Amino acid sequence: MMSILNPSLSVDCVIFGLDTKEQALKILVYERNIFPDENSSNKNLKFPGSLVADDESLDESAYRVLKELTGLKNICLKQFRAFGDPARIKYDEEREWSEKHYGVKIDRVVTIAYYALIRIDEQNPDQKLIRDKLRWINIDDADNLAFDHSYILTKSREALQQDLIFQNVMAYELLPKKFTLQQLQSMYELILGSKFDKRNFRKKIGKADYIVPLGEKQNGVAHKPAMLYRFDHKKFERSKEGIRNFFI
Amino acid sequence: MMSILNPSLSVDCVIFGLDTKEQALKILVYERNIFPDENSSNKNLKFPGSLVADDESLDESAYRVLKELTGLKNICLKQFRAFGDPARIKYDEEREWSEKHYGVKIDRVVTIAYYALIRIDEQNPDQKLIRDKLRWINIDDADNLAFDHSYILTKSREALQQDLIFQNVMAYELLPKKFTLQQLQSMYELILGSKFDKRNFRKKIGKADYIVPLGEKQNGVAHKPAMLYRFDHKKFERSKEGIRNFFI
DNA sequence: CATGTAAGTGTATAATTAACACTAACAAAA
DNA sequence: TTTTGTTAGTGTTAATTATACACTTACATG
Numbered sequence: 001m002m003s004i005l006n007p008s009l010s011v012d013c014v015i016f017g018l019d020t021k022e023q024a025l026k027i028l029v030y031e032r033n034i035f036p037d038e039n040s041s042n043k044n045l046k047f048p049g050s051l052v053a054d055d056e057s058l059d060e061s062a063y064r065v066l067k068e069l070t071g072l073k074n075i076c077l078k079q080f081r082a083f084g085d086p087a088r089i090k091y092d093e094e095r096e097w098s099e100k101h102y103g104v105k106i107d108r109v110v111t112i113a114y115y116a117l118i119r120i121d122e123q124n125p126d127q128k129l130i131r132d133k134l135r136w137i138n139i140d141d142a143d144n145l146a147f148d149h150s151y152i153l154t155k156s157r158e159a160l161q162q163d164l165i166f167q168n169v170m171a172y173e174l175l176p177k178k179f180t181l182q183q184l185q186s187m188y189e190l191i192l193g194s195k196f197d198k199r200n201f202r203k204k205i206g207k208a209d210y211i212v213p214l215g216e217k218q219n220g221v222a223h224k225p226a227m228l229y230r231f232d233h234k235k236f237e238r239s240k241e242g243i244r245n246f247f248i
Numbered sequence: 249m250m251s252i253l254n255p256s257l258s259v260d261c262v263i264f265g266l267d268t269k270e271q272a273l274k275i276l277v278y279e280r281n282i283f284p285d286e287n288s289s290n291k292n293l294k295f296p297g298s299l300v301a302d303d304e305s306l307d308e309s310a311y312r313v314l315k316e317l318t319g320l321k322n323i324c325l326k327q328f329r330a331f332g333d334p335a336r337i338k339y340d341e342e343r344e345w346s347e348k349h350y351g352v353k354i355d356r357v358v359t360i361a362y363y364a365l366i367r368i369d370e371q372n373p374d375q376k377l378i379r380d381k382l383r384w385i386n387i388d389d390a391d392n393l394a395f396d397h398s399y400i401l402t403k404s405r406e407a408l409q410q411d412l413i414f415q416n417v418m419a420y421e422l423l424p425k426k427f428t429l430q431q432l433q434s435m436y437e438l439i440l441g442s443k444f445d446k447r448n449f450r451k452k453i454g455k456a457d458y459i460v461p462l463g464e465k466q467n468g469v470a471h472k473p474a475m476l477y478r479f480d481h482k483k484f485e486r487s488k489e490g491i492r493n494f495f496i
Numbered sequence: 497c498a499t500g501t502a503a504g505t506g507t508a509t510a511a512t513t514a515a516c517a518c519t520a521a522c523a524a525a526a
Numbered sequence: 527t528t529t530t531g532t533t534a535g536t537g538t539t540a541a542t543t544a545t546a547c548a549c550t551t552a553c554a555t556g
Contacts (some may be wrong), residue, residue: 006256006356008254008256008257009256009257009332009358052332052358054334054355054356055334055356056334057332057333057334058330058331058332058358059332061332079329079330081327082306082327082330082360083306084257084300084305084306084307084360085305086302086303086304086305107302108254108302108303110257110300110306110358110360112330112332112358162414166410166414180503181503181504182502182503197545197546197547198503198504198505199504199505199506199546199547200544200545200546202504202505203544204544217552218503218553219553220553220554221501221502221553221554222500222501222502222553222554222555223500223501223502223503223552223553223554224501224502224503224504224551224552224553225502225503225552225553226502226503226504227503227504428534429534429535430533430534445514445515445516446534446535446536447515447516447535447536447537448513448514448515450535450536451513466522466534467522468522468523469522469523469532469533470522470523470524470531470532470533471521471522471523471531471532471533471534472520472521472522472532472533472534472535473521473522473533473534474533474534474535475534475535
């Protein structure tokens with residue numbers, strides 16, 4: 001039994017996925033069909049989202065969306081910004097689609113935006129649950145999305161970069177359970193959009209006790225096999241308690 | 249002519265004020281009288297805020313609040329978080345007050361929170377405009393505020409600290425036009441809640457070209473007069489363009 | 497067994513941080 | 527006019543961290 005949806009409040013989820021094989025950062029988009037002539041553009045693509053039910057918190061709403069639309073759970077969502085321009089809904093077609101979709105009259109909608117990080121991995125059973133209207137697109141191709149979602153994307157990426165640099169966020173969700181240091185470095189590079197020196201990177205990693213080497217190596221690769229590592233969540237949490245001594 | 253207020257959307261402004269004389273960080277609160285027996289507690293105190301009008305953006309709404317309630321303008325507001333627990337309104341008295349105040353039926357309200365920084369300064373003419381229901385309270389005394397405003401305060405302070413450390417935000421709004429390095433250091437210490445070494449602090453400041461010494465010194469003080477400095481906004485903006493080279 | 501490919505490793509230099517104590521300049525009081 | 531109290535202002539050293547840079551190793555494949 002669904003509660004009443006608030007017609008002026010929504011949540012939207014920017015879901016970043018790291019494609020380790022393609023070495024690409026992608027986002028999950030929901031495809032509608034409200035502009036039939038625009039198959040080549042992104043006007044039909046939006047982020048997974050929903051109006052907020054009157055008895056749920058914003059976080060609950062975001063997790064509900066994620067679960068309903070993608071089947072994903074146990075992933076970490078982070079609220080990063082509210083978007084409330086009265087003209088966010090740009091086209092009549094979009095408003096009509098929304099009204100039909102939610103069954104309520106819609107005027108102005110303020111959306112609370114979240115981002116999440118997951119890995120794109122065919123071995124990952126969760127992936128099967130993603131519905132057919134959803135698909136991954138490369139983040140570099142994600143211009144001109146529906147509503148103000150391109151702007152939301154820009155802001156989400158800024159927030160992610162900030163969090164990655166300064167808070168060491170949950171970016172490890174993006175990697176497989178066992179990963180190589182090259183994959184780790186590549187993740188940083190993809191998110192931050194810059195390259196790092198391999199040796200210096202590994203020196204830093206060496207100091208992080210929460211990146212722990214398994215005894216194990218890659219196999220089946222046509223080159224020197226890399227050591228596999230895992231991420232220790234407990235040690236990570238403990239390390240984050242360390243005092244910040246930065247200023248200015 | 250006022251537009252229609254959205255009964256489920258509000259903005260709230262956490263306004264930090266630096267009292268240079270008292271060396272204290274304060275916040276601006278609005279006093280109501282809905283719990284007559286609670287003069288000693290903070291249950292009657294809330295942040296300046298308002299429901300959002302249907303034709304204004306969130307930012308516009310926040311600036312309107314600020315101007316209507318305090319007369320302040322030209323100060324920088326920063327959105328930092330949305331708060332949407334359905335049980336944010338804790339007491340019937342609060343709901344009744346809100347309904348009477350805004351003249352609409354109120355159920356669940358999601359608030360978008362902003363913070364701002366200003367200096368508390370009797371020479372500052374803006375200060376005269378602050379209305380009688382508003383007053384400054386010391387940030388350390390600000391427990392048990394109305395609604396979830398104590399929680400909002402905690403989060404706003406975290407956001408401010410983050411922004412101060414990592415972005416070098418507009419904290420210079422907190423200082424008088426001409427300030428001493430001691431005042432500057434004290435501002436950092438009050439916001440971040442820790443102490444710094446004077447010499448090391450000044451060494452860092454020395455590298456920031458946007459803190460420029462006026463030729464001038466303090467006078468009338470019963471000790472060696474300090475050099476006065478000013479803040480150069482243009483140089484500051486330029487310096488922020490510098491590439492961030494942090495990672496991990 | 498030759499080839500291609502990514503893994504893995506060390507050092508020297510520069511830059512930054514952290515810790516630490518005395519003298520100088522003023523107003524007010526004696 | 528001298529003394530006292532108070533805050534301003536200043537430099538060095540040692541430790542840590544950041545940066546730049548090139549060759550050898552281990553595997554799969556042909």
